Amino acid sequence: MRAISHPRHPFRLSSHYGLLILLSLLVLGPLLYLLAQIFMTPDEASQYPPKLLPSSFYMGELKNAIDTVPIFGFIINSFVLATAIMVLQVLTAALAAYAFVYIRFSGSRFWFALFISTMMIPWEVTIIPNYLTIKGWGWLDSFQGLIVPFAASAFGVFLLRQFYMQLPRELFEAARVDGCGHFRHFVSIVLPLSGPAGASLAVYVFLNGWNQYLWPLLVTSSDAMRTVQIGIAMLQFEELTSWNLVLCGVALVLVPSFVLLALGLKPLVRGITAGAVKG
Amino acid sequence: MNSQTYSDKSGQVLSPASAVSARTSIHSGRLKRLREQLLGYVFLAPSLVVFILFLFYPMVRSVYLSFQLTDPRGRVAAYAGLDNYTQMFQSSDFWSSLWITVEFTLLTVPVGLILGLLCASLVHSAGRGSKIFRFIFSLPLALSVGTASILWMILYHPSLGMLNYLLGQIGIGPIQWLTDPGAALGSVSLMTVWMNSGFPFVLLLAAIQGLDNDVMDSSRIDGASMWRTFFSIKLPLLSPTLFFLAVVSIMNAFQSFGQINILTRGGPAGSTDVLVYSIYREAFINYQFGTGSALAIVLFVLMLLLTAIQFLVLGKKVHYQ
Numbered sequence: 001m002r003a004i005s006h007p008r009h010p011f012r013l014s015s016h017y018g019l020l021i022l023l024s025l026l027v028l029g030p031l032l033y034l035l036a037q038i039f040m041t042p043d044e045a046s047q048y049p050p051k052l053l054p055s056s057f058y059m060g061e062l063k064n065a066i067d068t069v070p071i072f073g074f075i076i077n078s079f080v081l082a083t084a085i086m087v088l089q090v091l092t093a094a095l096a097a098y099a100f101v102y103i104r105f106s107g108s109r110f111w112f113a114l115f116i117s118t119m120m121i122p123w124e125v126t127i128i129p130n131y132l133t134i135k136g137w138g139w140l141d142s143f144q145g146l147i148v149p150f151a152a153s154a155f156g157v158f159l160l161r162q163f164y165m166q167l168p169r170e171l172f173e174a175a176r177v178d179g180c181g182h183f184r185h186f187v188s189i190v191l192p193l194s195g196p197a198g199a200s201l202a203v204y205v206f207l208n209g210w211n212q213y214l215w216p217l218l219v220t221s222s223d224a225m226r227t228v229q230i231g232i233a234m235l236q237f238e239e240l241t242s243w244n245l246v247l248c249g250v251a252l253v254l255v256p257s258f259v260l261l262a263l264g265l266k267p268l269v270r271g272i273t274a275g276a277v278k279g
Numbered sequence: 280m281n282s283q284t285y286s287d288k289s290g291q292v293l294s295p296a297s298a299v300s301a302r303t304s305i306h307s308g309r310l311k312r313l314r315e316q317l318l319g320y321v322f323l324a325p326s327l328v329v330f331i332l333f334l335f336y337p338m339v340r341s342v343y344l345s346f347q348l349t350d351p352r353g354r355v356a357a358y359a360g361l362d363n364y365t366q367m368f369q370s371s372d373f374w375s376s377l378w379i380t381v382e383f384t385l386l387t388v389p390v391g392l393i394l395g396l397l398c399a400s401l402v403h404s405a406g407r408g409s410k411i412f413r414f415i416f417s418l419p420l421a422l423s424v425g426t427a428s429i430l431w432m433i434l435y436h437p438s439l440g441m442l443n444y445l446l447g448q449i450g451i452g453p454i455q456w457l458t459d460p461g462a463a464l465g466s467v468s469l470m471t472v473w474m475n476s477g478f479p480f481v482l483l484l485a486a487i488q489g490l491d492n493d494v495m496d497s498s499r500i501d502g503a504s505m506w507r508t509f510f511s512i513k514l515p516l517l518s519p520t521l522f523f524l525a526v527v528s529i530m531n532a533f534q535s536f537g538q539i540n541i542l543t544r545g546g547p548a549g550s551t552d553v554l555v556y557s558i559y560r561e562a563f564i565n566y567q568f569g570t571g572s573a574l575a576i577v578l579f580v581l582m583l584l585l586t587a588i589q590f591l592v593l594g595k596k597v598h599y600q
Contacts, residue, residue, distance in 0.1 A: 020401050024415040030430050050444050092325040105319030118334050124555050125579040128562050128572055129337035132353045152329035182318050211423035213537040229425030233541050243433050250426045257421035269481050
């Protein structure tokens with residue numbers, strides 16, 4: 001099957017690959033630039049005309065970035081934030097999705113429609129009152145303030161509901177006959193079975209949390225609470241003299257994302273495509 | 280489930296002798312149903328509480344605040360009626376900000392979709408090495424607005440940046456990427472297309488891989504050219520995915536903020552002052568929570584309209600199998 005779809009003509013074949021290589025260079029270009037910069041000495045990095053490649057794998061600037069900038073503090077903050085949001089969102093979504101699929105209660109259709117309708121509210125529209133709420137509770141510059149507003153998402157409920165509806169109904173009936181209540185059914189059967197969909201949601205939510213920008217910008221003010229995205233942007237204004245120090249920081253922030261992408265591309269894609277084909 | 284068998288009606292036709300036992304079973308049936316009902320809400324409660332506190336209540340409060348004047352601490356100082364709105368609609372800043380948002384959308388969304396479609400088609404029909412290319416084109420998924428913006432800010436540097444150096448090599452004079460009012464929006468758009476290119480690619484590749492290979496092959500055997508196959512068969516079949524992507528990308532474009540805040544701060548001369556940035560500026564730089572909320576409500580209405588229009592107009596032309 002694949003053989004047929006191959007462009008067979010040698011000229012076509014090479015133009016096909018030529019275009020692919022050109023496009024990948026466009027995508028990779030800035031990243032390759034970043035990669036070259038982090039191994040340069042400050043002198044090399046500030047040369048003009050700019051050097052394309054470092055003369056050696058100099059690690060001094062990376063070390064320097066780690067030493068002079070509270071980058072690890074930022075990374076830990078973002079890690080705590082993204083992990084907490086991930087765990088909470090998967091849990092609340094699993095509970096709600098379970099209710100929509102397995103529990104018969106009046107108004108369930110209404111609540112589901114209401115949940116889905118929240119996807120229509122852009123987060124930016126609610127940001128002013130949310131800021132005032134968090135401020136009123138004294139939660140500015142704290143983990144609660146960063147995490148709690150994102151503890152639930154309609155997208156997660158929707159994704160897991162779609163998944164639960166595909167689970168064999170007999171499992172549920174059998175558990176009921178065995179006298180297994182909803183809580184036990186949820187904890188011992190449905191939750192362990194939500195692996196694939198749960199993983200998709202988890203990777204997606206974690207990356208979103210790691211990449212958050214506007215909300216942490218508003219609610220954090222001290223260096224101790226800054227997240228990576230904000231911290232890295234601040235760095236750039238303070239240390240304008242040494243670019244590759246800033247770029248070393250950028251690289252350090254990107255490492256966890258790339259690792260997660262390499263490990264979790266499959267579930268991530270599954271999650272994204274599941275969201276795309278709304279039933 | 281079980282409770283249905285013990286409905287009230289069956290209880291009525293029972294003889295008096297069995298009435299007592301029936302009553303207890305009606306009772307336990309009702310109790311069961313009540314328990315089930317309650318349990319439903321217990322399971323929904325965590326999500327519901329978060330939605331109420333951080334989505335529904337703020338939505339209502341945004342509307343309320345948009346009719347008020349506030350002090351810098353966010354407390355309501357006076358009722359403003361429609362003043363916030365009339366002022367907004369009369370200010371040229373608002374209309375230019377709206378237009379810039381539309382321009383930004385037009386600059387980023389079509390290019391992003393075409394690029395995604397091109398990369399996905401090429402990767403799908405490439406034989407050897409397609410996995411490497413798939414990985415490369417998915418890489419931008421890992422980027423965030425913070426890291427990508429900083430990287431491009433350095434690339435865009437007018438005198439020392441790599442982009443102007445490379446352009447200089449082919450004889451093109453230095454471009455003031457971020458400080459020329461005529462270029463800034465284009466520069467921000469270019470960086471945005473790059474940063475967001477992973478999502479359309481991944482989605483379209485999955486969609487192309489899901490297409491029925493037999494249809495593709497038979498059309499090729501019929502002698503249809505690669506381009507005709509693409510435009511008359513593939514594209515219509517991909518239209519649901521493209522439609523979804525268009526909706527999501529337009530909404531994303533309308534909500535862009537981070538790259539603007541880092542690269543240009545709405546400048547130069549307001550040339551990149553998109554809607555969300557103007558909300559941020561009003562509320563969190565000027566501390567005008569009332570006018571900021573009015574802007575936010577405009578954003579909300581626009582998003583609703585966009586969704587409605589897209590589903591009504593485009594929805595009809597989209598090919599669903």
